[in-house]
Amino acid sequence: MRAYDPDIVDVILDEDTDIEPTIWKIQRLNADQMRHVLSQTNIPSSNYQATLLGLKGWEGFPDKQGNEVPYKTCKMRISGVLHKIVHPDVLRMIPGMGVQLLGNRIIELSALTGPEAKNSGSQSRSLEPPMSSTAMPATTSSNDNSDA
Numbered sequence: 001m002r003a004y005d006p007d008i009v010d011v012i013l014d015e016d017t018d019i020e021p022t023i024w025k026i027q028r029l030n031a032d033q034m035r036h037v038l039s040q041t042n043i044p045s046s047n048y049q050a051t052l053l054g055l056k057g058w059e060g061f062p063d064k065q066g067n068e069v070p071y072k073t074c075k076m077r078i079s080g081v082l083h084k085i086v087h088p089d090v091l092r093m094i095p096g097m098g099v100q101l102l103g104n105r106i107i108e109l110s111a112l113t114g115p116e117a118k119n120s121g122s123q124s125r126s127l128e129p130p131m132s133s134t135a136m137p138a139t140t141s142s143n144d145n146s147d148a
Contacts (some may be wrong), residue, residue, distance in 0.1 A: 028109050073085060
């Protein structure tokens with residue numbers, strides 16, 4: 001097992017068949033964030049929460065007029081700690097299936113690798129009931145990828 005790596009990874013979704021596909025900037029979730037994501041009651045909710053927490057920007061994501069959609073953030077409290085997330089108003093601009101695919105990639109990136117999982121001694125288990133969290137969109141910024 002290795003320590004949490006906060007580096008941002010560029011990904012292009014296989015399903016993006018545009019001539020110039022969007023480059024999504026995603027980050028592994030830390031232990032608190034992953035616990036929050038896995039506490040959701042179903043996979044779509046888990047993927048949505050993973051995208052809120054792990055999506056750190058993009059390149060080449062235009063609106064219907066062809067203008068680059070600006071990346072904005074706000075804060076969300078999880079277990080008493082504020083985390084910087086993509087603003088829900090901006091996240092709504094990403095097609096629903098895109099949010100699900102991004103969330104799945106973020107969860108995969110955050111999961112233990114084969115050798116790490118083997119050495120952890122943990123078993124997989126079903127999702128638990130949701131924990132409450134509060135998004136506070138009043139605090140916004142652009143292109144700042146650090147957690148608070």
